[in-house]
Amino acid sequence: MPGPRQPEGQQARARTSATIQRIVRSTAVADFVKRAHDYTCQVCDIRLANPTGAYAEAAHIQPLGRPHAGPDIAANILCLCPNHHVLFDLGMLTIEDDLTVTSRAGGSHRARLREVASHQVGREYLVYHRTHHSAAYFA
Template sequence: MARHFGAVPGVGEGATFVNRQELRDAGVHLPTQAGISGSAVEGADSIVLSGGYEDDHDEGVVIVYTGEGGRDPVTGRQVKHQQLVRGNLALAVSHRDGLPVRVARKLKRGGYEYAGLYRVDDHWRELGRSGFRIWRFRLVKLESAQPGQGPERKPTLIQRIVRDTAAARAVKAMYDHRCQVCGERLETAAGAYAEAAHIRPLGAPHHGPDTADNLLCLCPNHHVLFDFGAFGIGDDLQLLGLPGHLQVHPQHHLNPAHLEYHRSRYLHWK
């Protein structure tokens, strides 16, 4: 079964669980031991704040979470450097791709609480209090729906921050994270970085779909230029406003209506 990112239907913020097994059964956090659920390919889908790391900070809206590894299993003390592998790399991938991470928090009175969805906002390494290198991840809470503020609130803010849907991930994988305009592939320690750009924008009043036929794999520079109408794409995939033509994978079928929508509203002719 594919790893599930985002909220679990039926589990609201503040829901409590007696133990790790209940967190697992509810689908909030599947591993019963590890603090980070995820893989280096897909990213991390959930973490548990257990209060066990000497360097964690949990201020509710902003969490600084210490990565895993290098602890003595008996004393729980940091005895080795942490590496950017396994769960730590999964969280770095979630940062790269803007994935939502479910956060559960161990309660002082016992049990666990679902704290909501966060995005990984930053990651870095430093020397912990023990003198060993640790990886740290800054997580910022995503806007939750708030009664009385209108249905637009949640999707509008979240969709810009959490960029990576299944369709976006599929399109980026199809191009191996290479820009369809310039062929650039941005290499980071968390893997290659690319952006999925909507041709007809999401949200009111455009209501473009979040589907592969409305998505391009672009480097950040060409994403900005596309969104600001510095170039467009003809039905023959010729670039308009830039030399050359769009690189398109044989399995990637762009919808000409979306290309025309972008040209007519965004493209600035010289």
């Protein structure tokens, strides 16, 4: 059976103008959380180092946009590696109030989310995340 046919693509790309609206997030808050964790994922303890410094992502627990309306504060943000950020946003990774990490996707992770004294996670945002991504959501 032949494989899929490769699309031809374009040599010159067209451009179009667009007007967008987006939520303005506080980079200072995201940077604070990432620095508090030394750019190390709170789930797997991986620190992605590169020639320009370490890389981590600030993941909002209760999303900022509609319909979630989560706050842009440190208690609503996790410091995650890119893989765990995606899994968390998709609800494939959840965190209990006692910070037990549960994965619906398998793979390795800490048994408990790591916190530091300068950054405590708001349990109310974890409740929101679990409720939004409840088992019924996947049924």
